[in-house]
Amino acid sequence: MTDATFPQCRIVTERLLNPETTEHLLNKLSEIAGIRRMVLNGPRLPATVTYGPATGMANPHNMRKTIHVGDQEVELQVHVGTVILELESRDVIPTLKTACEQVFTNFTFRIQEGKFMKTEPSLVDYCKYGPDADKSILGLADPSSKSKPTIIQGIK
């Protein structure tokens, strides 16, 4: 569960991001001290077709790639459109803005402050993780999937 005292913000871009741009952005963000948690949001890109006559066939998609962030491989499962961040303090936001300005040179973006992550475990979280779940990972990965959050070593 998120401590309510930690500020959250979200980076919203004018365009959905290519994997290369996402990689560039995340590497910039990983150099910033003071980011606690991060969620990449966007429409899902499944590995197989899930509906219609082609159900079960492979679904090759240019936007679903494995990117390299810090010292970790991250397999993108969505076409990234929004990045939600939990910060240690609001002082980090100007640094975030500078990083974004270096990455998003061809289109606009904005950083919104607010509350964007789960604050309480949902029923699905309870079913998946039980009553003693590690509250710091709630909301970071889809509880119904087998994927887990990626831990990227920061610079602190």
Added chain:
Amino acid sequence: MAYKPQYCPGQTQVAENRRKQLDPNHKLEKIRDVTDKDVVLVMGHKAPGAAYPSAHPPLSEQQEPACPIRKLVTPTDGAKAGDRVRYIQFTDSMYNAPCQPYQRSWLEAYRFRGIDPGTLSGRQIIECRERDLEKYAKELINTELFDAALTGIRGCTVHGHSLRLDENGMMFDMLQRFVMDKKSGMVKYVKDQVGVPLDSEVKVGKPMDAKWLKTHTTMYHSLVGTGFRDDAEYVEYIQRIHALRVKYGFMPKEA
């Protein structure tokens, strides 16, 4: 004075474009040349060149009941031959796509015969006899109603019309049926409309530029094009329809 249809209200470029598309006497501008074979490939209902499977014997070979309506209405070629009913479905991006679902159904009703359009918020399906469909689909793809990046031919998994475009200016498609060839700038279909990979790619040309789209779109969008509220006449019309419908809901009685 002879009646002259107005088609739709509005004083903006968007309204003017709507009227042009709806008017069956206005010839739609042809901007690409996708062949019959390519249209058949993208729709995926049969192999190109294969005979049309039939749902019933040709009308000339079967006894028709005595029906005054049948005498009045000339059957389309597909109906005459007894073709199956098949479909094509389009998704239009909100970012200044040249056409949009409601407009599609409306203009098809003016321009085509023997069709069954289905209108949804982000997609529009048209069903009709197979050989008629191929003719109509070709017109829908080859003319100004279609843009390579902002209009998608999608039989299922259509999500994308209300999403932001990607960095290449393409509408989101979970199945990525069409991709941009960065070298040539051409958009090509690599899967048919339901997501089955094609044996050969179908090129549908280059996406139109932002200026062309803004002057040819039939969709109001306050951020990237013409805002709906900028069109006072259209707002007045919609408010009038809305008010009349609400009042009719209460079954008003004339005094």
